[in-house]
Amino acid sequence: MKGSALPIRTPEGIVFSQTLAGPVLRFFAWLIDGLCVMAIMSFITGLIRIFELVSPGIANAVVTVTYFVVSLGFSIFLEWAWRGQTVGKKLLGLRVIDAEGMRLQFDQIVTRNLLRVLDALPIAYVVGGLSCWLSRKCQRLGDLAGNTIVVRVPVVSEPDLDQLLAGKFNSLRQHGHLAARLRQRVTPSEAAIALQALMRRDDFDAVARLELFEQLASHFQTKVAFPQEAIDGVSPEQYIRNVVDVVYRTPTSH
């Protein structure tokens, strides 16, 4: 595996990247799917055993054909119905996509799943795993044949800046020239760290949250020294909120 991200450049000149899934994660997804196939088969076998009373031969035949169809068709059906995901892939946040970022086609899904017979050799997907390891896009043989890749799809939700910044009095804005100096001195990465800390504030436990915002507040206080009345009674978290408000919003928009 040469890299963990695959950049794709659109004709509009935009570059976005897909995070490639590694062989170990994919192996665990395959294990989960295997368990699902076993569960489906044990359920179906239980139902079919009733027919053994009528004809054991027909019951055996149905079990043989059903196992073949379910083991081969499980991934094909789900990847088609769920746009490149099976139960295992869904649980682990993986998705099969076209290697060029195009829409995944049914033919690609069938091809990559038919090639499992080779990837699974000699045992537990050793060939597929080696192929993943050696290939630039972490592709097993089935992915190479189907021109597909498997990527990680973390749930990305829209950030809610309204709730983050609006409706609070910002004491730093009372000192326009100092606020302008703050905007000048804060680097983009520092601003991004402050914003991220605010966005993820509910993910921290109380002590860690307090320590983090104290450290950030003392760091930003070294950038520009605001008068005491501007920071009196302002908690470290509110201070960072005020800093982000000053940095990210131009004075005219306030």
Next chain:
Amino acid sequence: MIIDLQRFIRSERPAWNELESVLNRLEADPNLKMSLDEVQRFHDLYERATASLAKLTTFSSEPATRRYLESLVARAYGEVHETREKRSRLQPLKWLRQTLPQTFRRQIRAFHLAVAITLVGCAFGTTATLVDPESRQVTMPFGHDRMKPSQRVAEEEGRTTDRLSGNRTAFSSQLMTHNTQVSIFTLALGATWGIGTILILFYNGISMGAIATDYIADGQVRFLLGWLLPHGTIEIPAILVAGQAGLVFARGLIGWGDRTPLGSRLRAVSRDLVTLSIGFTLMLIWAGFIEAFLSQYHEPVVPYEAKIAFGALELIALVLYLGRSGKA
């Protein structure tokens, strides 16, 4: 880096939300077809999202919003820029009448090559059996090397009980699944630049040549034809179609005289591979059924002439179907 992020997000958010809901609809239903107006709107929303992403990337101010937009653009990109025809809903009759035979004929050179490799194997098996009778231990599968053909014929024709009684359906299903697995493996070995596919076709040819020579040399031609033709006229072509698919795959992989990138070459043949795979699977289901329910009956239960005539009719029907069906 200073942009009014809040105002920017507030003004663009409705468009992003709309794009996200369209994408959710598309992803929930693989067969969804949009009207022209919806497609135009979708394209506008995509362009707007890419423009927003470009703006945010330039100002590099906010990673979370950028990631969110990147994920939207990544999801929409494939839908907007896809040029391949979207597969319509399954139409089994049209697929059987047109798609399969047309695909078979389009890739006929690979089929001819599969036949040639099998025939070379047959010649090798025939020669080996004639020159070195001991070679039967390695050239004949399924226990055919353990007794002379005349002994087997006497045993089969003198049988008073049905050895498959009650298990015929199970035997049929085992034949279908086993042969289909072997055929899928033959196709998949195209990944070895076709070497694996060629070896399997060659070995099949050796077995067929060796067994046929053994029966002919022992004077059991009627039994051989009566036993093999009913299922073999479909099963053997099915394996050849699997070999054809494997060789098509290998050609896409190697790309003789084709300067297009590997991904594009494989993309070009993937639909044919799937069509041929479904084709040989259907043929093997039929062959497995016939092998269990007709081929295993011999004289005096079923006259050999009737079985041979049935096999010949199947072969003619198959040749006519693959050769003529779906022609304009």
